[in-house]
Amino acid sequence: MSEDTVIHCENLKFSYTGSEEYAVNGVNFSVKRGEFLSVIGHNGSGKSTLARLLNGLLEPESGTVTVLGKDLSEGKNAVEVRKHVGVVFQNPDNQMVASVVEDDVAFGPENIGVEREEIGRRIDWALKAVGMEKYRKATPSRLSGGQKQRIAVAGVLAVKPEILVLDESTAMLDPRGRREVVDVVKRLNKEEGMTIILITHFMDEALIADRTIVMNKGEIALCGTPEEIFENGEMLETLNLSLPRISVLANRLRACGMEIGNVLRTEELAEQIVANMHKRGIYEGQSTDLKVKNRNFVGEWGINIENLSYTYSAKSPFAAKALKNINLEIAEGEFFGIIGHTGSGKSTLVQHFNALIKLPQAEKKYRKKKPKKGEPEPVMPAIYVGKYNLADKKCDFRSLRADVGMVFQYPEYQLFAESVFADVSFGLKNFRKGISEEEIKQAVKASLEVVGLDFDEVKDKSPFDLSGGQKRRVAIAGVIVTKPSILILDEPAAGLDPKGKTEIMELLHKLHREWCKTVVIVSHDMDEIAENCTKAAVISDGTVFACDVPSALFARSDELTGLGLDVPMTSKISAELRKNGFEIAGGGTLEQFADGVSEVFGGAENV
Amino acid sequence: MFNDVTFGQYYPTQSFVHNLDPRCKLLALIAYIVLLFCAWNFYSLILCAVVLAAAVIAAKVPVRSVLRSVKGIIFLLAFTAVLNLFFHGGEKLLTPESWFIKIYLEGVVFTVFFVLRLFFLVMGSSVLTLTTTPVALTDGIESLLKPLSYIRFPVHELALIMSIALRFIPTLIDETNRIISAQKARGADFESGNIFRRIKAIVPILIPLLISAFRRADELGDAMDSRCYSGSKTRTKYKKLKFGWRDAVATLIFAALIAGVVLMNIYGASVFPQIYEYIKIR
Numbered sequence: 001m002s003e004d005t006v007i008h009c010e011n012l013k014f015s016y017t018g019s020e021e022y023a024v025n026g027v028n029f030s031v032k033r034g035e036f037l038s039v040i041g042h043n044g045s046g047k048s049t050l051a052r053l054l055n056g057l058l059e060p061e062s063g064t065v066t067v068l069g070k071d072l073s074e075g076k077n078a079v080e081v082r083k084h085v086g087v088v089f090q091n092p093d094n095q096m097v098a099s100v101v102e103d104d105v106a107f108g109p110e111n112i113g114v115e116r117e118e119i120g121r122r123i124d125w126a127l128k129a130v131g132m133e134k135y136r137k138a139t140p141s142r143l144s145g146g147q148k149q150r151i152a153v154a155g156v157l158a159v160k161p162e163i164l165v166l167d168e169s170t171a172m173l174d175p176r177g178r179r180e181v182v183d184v185v186k187r188l189n190k191e192e193g194m195t196i197i198l199i200t201h202f203m204d205e206a207l208i209a210d211r212t213i214v215m216n217k218g219e220i221a222l223c224g225t226p227e228e229i230f231e232n233g234e235m236l237e238t239l240n241l242s243l244p245r246i247s248v249l250a251n252r253l254r255a256c257g258m259e260i261g262n263v264l265r266t267e268e269l270a271e272q273i274v275a276n277m278h279k280r281g282i283y284e285g286q287s288t289d290l291k292v293k294n295r296n297f298v299g300e301w302g303i304n305i306e307n308l309s310y311t312y313s314a315k316s317p318f319a320a321k322a323l324k325n326i327n328l329e330i331a332e333g334e335f336f337g338i339i340g341h342t343g344s345g346k347s348t349l350v351q352h353f354n355a356l357i358k359l360p361q362a363e364k365k366y367r368k369k370k371p372k373k374g375e376p377e378p379v380m381p382a383i384y385v386g387k388y389n390l391a392d393k394k395c396d397f398r399s400l401r402a403d404v405g406m407v408f409q410y411p412e413y414q415l416f417a418e419s420v421f422a423d424v425s426f427g428l429k430n431f432r433k434g435i436s437e438e439e440i441k442q443a444v445k446a447s448l449e450v451v452g453l454d455f456d457e458v459k460d461k462s463p464f465d466l467s468g469g470q471k472r473r474v475a476i477a478g479v480i481v482t483k484p485s486i487l488i489l490d491e492p493a494a495g496l497d498p499k500g501k502t503e504i505m506e507l508l509h510k511l512h513r514e515w516c517k518t519v520v521i522v523s524h525d526m527d528e529i530a531e532n533c534t535k536a537a538v539i540s541d542g543t544v545f546a547c548d549v550p551s552a553l554f555a556r557s558d559e560l561t562g563l564g565l566d567v568p569m570t571s572k573i574s575a576e577l578r579k580n581g582f583e584i585a586g587g588g589t590l591e592q593f594a595d596g597v598s599e600v601f602g603g604a605e606n607v
Numbered sequence: 608m609f610n611d612v613t614f615g616q617y618y619p620t621q622s623f624v625h626n627l628d629p630r631c632k633l634l635a636l637i638a639y640i641v642l643l644f645c646a647w648n649f650y651s652l653i654l655c656a657v658v659l660a661a662a663v664i665a666a667k668v669p670v671r672s673v674l675r676s677v678k679g680i681i682f683l684l685a686f687t688a689v690l691n692l693f694f695h696g697g698e699k700l701l702t703p704e705s706w707f708i709k710i711y712l713e714g715v716v717f718t719v720f721f722v723l724r725l726f727f728l729v730m731g732s733s734v735l736t737l738t739t740t741p742v743a744l745t746d747g748i749e750s751l752l753k754p755l756s757y758i759r760f761p762v763h764e765l766a767l768i769m770s771i772a773l774r775f776i777p778t779l780i781d782e783t784n785r786i787i788s789a790q791k792a793r794g795a796d797f798e799s800g801n802i803f804r805r806i807k808a809i810v811p812i813l814i815p816l817l818i819s820a821f822r823r824a825d826e827l828g829d830a831m832d833s834r835c836y837s838g839s840k841t842r843t844k845y846k847k848l849k850f851g852w853r854d855a856v857a858t859l860i861f862a863a864l865i866a867g868v869v870l871m872n873i874y875g876a877s878v879f880p881q882i883y884e885y886i887k888i889r
Contacts, residue, residue: 057829079837087833094823095830097767099742099774106845108834113841120845141777152830159835356788398794406792414789416814426811430794464818478793 006163006195007031007054007085012063014049023049025218026063031163031197036189038206038226039199041215042240043468043497047199050215051167054197055085068162083112086156087165091172092148093140101127101151102136108159119158126154129192130184144342146177150184157188163195164188170200171495174341174524175566182208201497203230203244207264214239227262242498245527245569245590252594256601266569270576273597277582280601284581287596301386301485301517303330303353308381310348310357322348324542330535335512336520337529337536337550341564345542346522347409350488352383352390353520354404359383361391386485402431405484405516409491411475415463423463424448424478431482447481448474450515451507469500473507480515487516491523505532530554530568531589538565554587616672616736623853624666624738629747631854632735635861639731642868643724649886650871650878652723658864659727659734668737676733677726684725691718712885720888745769750848764838771827779820786815 008030015022024046031037041047052058053065056078065072067081089095098104102123109119127133130150140148149169156164166185170178182205188194198209206212207226214222214229216239222229230236233243233251243251246269250260258276263269277283310323322345330336340346351357359381360366369378383390388400408414417423424444428435445455451473458466463474480487492508493501505528512519523529529536530550537547540563546553550568554560557567557575570593574586584596624632639655646652663673695718697711739747749766756762787797790811797808876883 052829055833057832079835082833082835087830089826089830089833091823091826093778094826096774097771097827097831099740099770103742103770103846107831107836110843110845111835111837113843116843116845116847119843123845140774141781155834351788354792356791401792401794406789408785408789408792411789413819414786414811414815416811426790426795427793430796482794 004032005030006033006068007197008064008066009053010064010066012050012053012065013061014053014058015061016049022046022061022218024053024060027218027220029213029220029223031195033162033195034189034193036186036196036208036210037198038209038212039197039215040201040203040206040212040241041221042201042499045215045240046218047215048167049218051087051165051197051199054163054165055082055087057087083159084161085163085165086159086161087167088149088152088156088169090168092145092152092169095152095155096140096148099139099141101132101138101140104140104151105155105158108155112159122158122160123154126157129157129188130154131180144177145173146180149173149177149181153181153184161194163197165197165199167199168201170202170205175526176341176524176564178202178205201241203242203498204246207244214241216240226264230264231262240497240499242502249569249573249590249594252590253597256594256598258597258601266572267576270573270580273573273577274580274582277580277601282600282602285600286583287585287599301332302334302384303328303386303486303518303520304382304384305329305352306382307379308349308352308359308383310345310352312348322542326539326542326544328537328544328547330518330520332517333534334518334520335509335532335534336518337533338520338522338539339524339526339529339536339565340522340539341524344539346539347490349539350406350490350520350522353385353486353488354401354406355390355395355397356406358397359391362393362395362397364393366393398431402427402482403484404486404488405479405482407476407479407487407489407492409494411479412463412468412471415471415475415478418462419460420448420453420463420466420474421459423474424481427478428481443481443483444477447477450480450511451477452503453477469496469503472496472504476507480511484516486518486520487511488520489522492521493523493525493528501528508532524566526554526566526568526571530570530587538563540565551585551587551592555585557587616676616733617740618668618672618737620667622665622667622738624662624734626851626853627738627857628848628850628854629739629743630750630848631850631857632739633744633747633751635857636731636735638861638865640728642865643727643731645872646724646868647872647887647889648875648883649720650875651868652720652727654864654867654871655727656723658860659731661860662731662734666734666738668734672737673730673733677729680725680729684722688718688722691721713888716885717888741773742770745773746846746848763842775823778823779816782819783812783816786812 009027012024012027013022014024027050039047039050049058053060054067056072060073068084070077070081072078072081096104097107105123105126106119109122114122123136124133127136130153132147132150132154135143135147140151143151164185170181173181185196185198186208189196198205200206209226212224212226212229213220214236221239222232222235230244230247233247236243244264246264246266250263250269253260253273258273260269260272263272277285305326305328308323308326309321312320312322326349338346338350348357352359355362361380380391385400385404388395415423417426421444424447425440428440428443444459448455448458453470453473458470458474463471466474489508493504496504508519508521509532521533533550535548536550536553538545538553538560545563546556554567554571557571560567568587570586570588570590574584574593577584582600584593584600586593643655646655663670692710692714693708695711695714697713699712700709701712701715702708702710745766748769749762752760752762752765795808795811797805800808875887
């Protein structure tokens, strides 16, 4: 073991009580001072257990963890080692002890008995390191996810650890929040020379590390530089991981006859595309516009919103305008995307769709006010969902909710019943009083099967005994069991690993084809929108910024970036190519983009 | 602007009372309550009312929100007032001898006194909660309880529990609202039916909420451990409450109030002797 090694694990094994399998099974690795190591693996691969073993939260069954020369298996060292190994966890809400930022950051130093003046200096330094010095007196519950997580990082930094472990700390954040946290971590590594272990299931985050470890079933499956790892496409697939989207695109382009090396960054890929073009003597070109299929929407299950405004906690000192004069039309048959970052008002908007938030006119107490003399009649909001007029007091809100299914973010957290069957049938029994047992059974069976679960296998199980992905499927089944014509999902893929994400999106397409007429997803993942949606609206600061087909929407990438939103990868590459004289439409699916490049390039045959 | 809280009564603004040390406000409130019950005549009670009015003005909180705080106890107040009126004994009978119900002058004076005392008490407390964030209140309570740690009372642990509770109230409120919405979207009905039905309807909210609270507690425990929490005595404290000039002013005002109440209690009888029996309770 050399001087430089700060962490050394030898034949590390750990299993949770009641489980026969090892969560971590014979892991060997060491980390050098100042190194940036990323650990990737699917959900349940043992990577979070590893984080807890590194600072003594868990005790290994066998094998040793040595941190800065101290063996963690000697009990008393565990507490000592935590001063040197700081761990930031997944959920920013569950890491804070105080209601004021500075008090929370002070918690760590207070615990190790740092002098008062020094704590003050450490708070200054830690908040500055995460770029949150302006928020010293703020209340965490009022901050965005990314800001909260940066406070959590600051709280760990204030203890002045040499090693920082991030255990999926970006999994619950929106893209802006993720970028904020990743930037902080990168800077800490470069400028402060801090050793970083970044555990993640976002492949593109793993790329920024010096070295990557891939975990599978508690073992280290692969280890090397990110370039070496992602060269191994097929291997990653077998480890339940997906290739980064950029590698998928590179593969497609190779299939078109382009010579593309190992690329991990959009600029590099754009350069290589240009180089390929030049090699063939092509110096400019234009792909045909992404064809928007001429869709004639007929049918009644659309959503129509006019002049919708909404204010939170009206008439209190904390009143906040969430929606400002929204006009939006969603036609039947769309796979509609609603984009915006946390706090943009998108969740408030969709809760109007099934009258969880009622229009003022639909409230029992509402009385029409006479406008004052000289003032125009106030413009009242209107919402029509299918055959329902949501501004009407007499609207049947119960049957509206049966026809407009709504799946909330992290729906698995709303499961409550003792068996999967009882939980899924909950909505059905509520909406259709007096329905026969046999009908219930048939409906539950059909909905469990459509979400890809075996009815006989899961029906009597407790929903809490299922795996994360299965729980989410049960929760979705519990919403679609009433056969809603419109299905709305808030961040359906949040917190899932790449494979889980792909599976959920496939499920939604299946539901769109076979089960519901119109699907609306709320998302902040631009690639997800570009890849799946027929149309999308960008909500920013409570207004509809734009509403169009994805390719047209993302063509305005500069404006979107200006709003702090991300754009899909293909739009980024498309922008780079435009600088070199190639007009290839991005913003659609990877396939469409590859086709566009191939069209200009002339395809594989044309050599 | 970032000092806001999302719950409780706190009215965010800048004022003399807002900027007082929470310990000062807590002690002042305790003193005020004691004084209210020590006041024997209306002279003393008027002094208390003047100080309350001054505090409300200096706090720059809407008078309406102070008055609203009384709403919660109005029923209780009316009930006890009626009981007092009818059952308080005395010498000067106001109702005719033959009546079954007997109301005495002392009873009437006492009832008015009683109602005003409780009004002032509740309004005084609401001045505290309107001008002090829950966080500052906890800090104040912790600091005031500090001496108890010498008799092994777990002051620090108690303070940490309060702090964590405060921290998680907004989070759990959000969570509850989300769960309610989600179950409503699945047709749950919380508003109709008899009491048993409604209690049963709460189950789909309560269970996910409990499970989530336990999950959060678990994760919080890990995070605290990771940040070296061991609950040991070597812990230091960053936050320090400071006693400033405002607190000195407030202390002086209260000293004057105490002196005033004591003087009025003693010499009140000699101001207008002829009406004194109508404005005293002892």
